[in-house]
Amino acid sequence: MEIISFKDIKDIIKRGDVIGLAALSASNLPVNVLKHIVEAHDEYGNLDNLTLMVANDISDYRGDGYDLDSFISRKMIKQLVLSIIIGSPKTIEAMKDGDVEAYFVPQGILTTHYREESNKFPNKITKIGLHTNVDPRYNGGKVNKNTKTDIVSLLEIDGEEYLQYKFPKVDVALLRGTYADTKGNIYMNHEAHLGEGYGVALAAHANGGKVIVQVKQIVQEGSFKPTDVFIPSELVDYVVVNDNPKLHRQSMQSYYDPAISGEYRVNGMQEEFNALSTKKVILRRSAQFLNKGHVVSIGFGISNDLSNLLVEEKADNLVQLNIDIGNFGGMIGSGKNYGMNYNVDAKLRHEMTWDFIYNGGLDVAYLSFAEIDQYGNVNVSKYGDRMNGCGGFIDISQTVKKIVFSGTMVVGSKTICADEHLIIEQEGHTKKFVEDVHNLDFNAKYSRELGQEVYYVTERAVFKLVDEGVKLIEIAPGLDLEKDILAHIAFKPIIADNLKVMSNKIYQQDWGELKQIIQDNGSNY
Incomplete structure (x- = not known):
């Protein structure tokens, strides 16, 4: 040297x-x-x-x-x-x-x-x-x-x-x-x-x-x-x-914070809990697919804030979160703090973390979507004027047992939560549920061959991947099926015979039920 x-x-x-x-x-x-x-x-x-x-x-x-x-x-x-x-x-x-x-x-x-x-x-x-x-x-x-x-x-x-x-x-x-x-x-x-x-x-x-x-x-x-x-x-x-x-920053926000490098533990979430919003409603519904003991992959995008929600709901000790960069457990930062964990349980080299993932270490992945088509395929990397790339999306989505894709249904729509239901104040301009995705990052047919369980969660509805395609299984309270949902999907989804209404409680300011739901879902051990 x-x-x-x-x-x-x-x-x-x-x-x-x-x-x-x-x-x-x-x-x-x-x-x-x-x-x-x-x-x-x-x-x-x-x-x-x-x-x-x-x-x-x-x-x-x-x-x-x-x-x-x-x-x-x-x-x-x-x-x-x-x-x-x-x-x-x-x-x-x-x-x-x-x-x-x-x-x-x-x-x-x-x-x-x-x-x-x-x-x-x-x-x-x-x-x-x-x-x-x-x-x-x-x-x-x-x-x-x-x-x-x-x-x-x-x-x-x-x-x-x-x-x-x-x-x-x-x-x-x-x-x-x-x-x-x-x-x-x-x-x-x-x-x-x-x-x-x-x-x-x-x-x-x-x-x-x-x-x-x-x-x-x-x-x-x-x-x-x-x-x-x-x-x-x-x-x-x-x-x-x-x-x-400034040319050797630990993160975008700091030159050096010993809590981020794991030299001591902090008490409580280091960010404010998210205010009631469309994103929070989506996360609340998505989180209900968790089981006690699940090892959970947190993808980039809306799922960044899952850790924030789990801490708020006092359910963070029921599951083990993983960021594919190599951090396990703890409280995961949101937004620009993504990947910067407090109170991590373990840090592995990046390539070792992929060894863990490839060998069945994950139970469920929380991933975003840009487009979903009639077959259930997902595009996350190239859409409109955006060119993001796939990141670890393909690796994880072809390895994990259960996938929860999360995102808003229509680009540009403005919604609020009031009186325990969803109100669409202004309709959006671009459909995210399209006939055919413009870039294939998740292949639904291949997923069925792998035996995966797949859900698509939006603020307006929840869908499940089945052999025949995309099945609508839940709608948000206060919405009209034809006007607010089907009119904004470029294909006709399968509609469940027992179509359910999402719990109106997730549309209120305070919720507090996630911990019990995860416990009731059973143990993954």
Whole structure:
């Protein structure tokens, strides 16, 4: 391991390199390293034609740092391999316009492939992604027409179908830790989550590449327990020491909060409980599918606030929440705090969390939707002017036993809750229940083959996936079936013979019944 200055980085990275990053938003993002790469390109103009691989969305969100948009605006990137992108508007526009080659692939597949990327395990072979947009029989994860190279192929082994993912080899790993000791071991003491930096370092090392790690401080060898080492020194080539707090943020909100890194526990939810709203009604109804003991995956979107609701209802001790980045248990932050847990029970490396998920560790997943079609297929990644990517949606939805998709029924509608029922003040402008989804992230037919239990929850109605398609099983109190529901669905759903009315109690300010409902649902142990 060699301690270098940030200005030395320009002599390590070369034009055309494949760069592996391991971060979530600003967390674990080596912003000062990115800053000096950009500045070197501005001065010398030779750090372009790069391929960037990143399993999670990265952005400083504050406008005072360096992220994907800093590279894209300078035309430094030739190719992107991503799972999700939300906070980089210039990058999204470049992908739409075909100015950069890009792929959206399942997050877990991208994350776990790094540690297997060697001559002994040349490619990733898996069933994850079959019958979705990632499958080469659709478009193989390609984002635009200028993306030509196939990185996903279809295989048949012993009469069964698999996908083979062939990712670019990593030349440079750009990573972050809290401390490096004098030998070069990396520690993650102050980080909000562990991430997949170990795997990215392995991939670069196996390829004869270089591993650069940004840290806060160098400490004496032996300062921490051997079991605290996140990346061993044998995988670390260079360490750079950051002295600018805003370029080494623990999260978007803070440079360092010891409660987020798990160094002490807090009393109570660190955010206000959500006010009564359409979103809260959807979450209240969705949460009623939980059983005591369920291990629950919390997806990005409306389900961010499920933890908030469980704490408010004093039911958080009945289930175990999981964020696929690697945090288990605790109170999960909402909105921009997503993925930043207080009172976590365990932190695993990102790739280890996907091992847990792929091997049946989850009981139920709470996921969002952008579109649902007549067959029950779901689009979450590309719709209207939005281009988000699939994130871990495909991995989780093809692995878990039960799925609860949550979202509003109509884009742009304005609703309120009053007198214990739903009132539609202004109708929306775009249907989310469509004849055919524009992008296939969840394949309903394949889900039936996997034997999954699937529900779709909105503020107006609840649907269930059955062999024949989408079945309407509940409607909200105060709504007209034809005018308020069926008129805003582009297909005719199956209507249950015993169509029920959702409990009017979830439309009132205070509820307080979730804990008993989960207990009555029985134990998952």
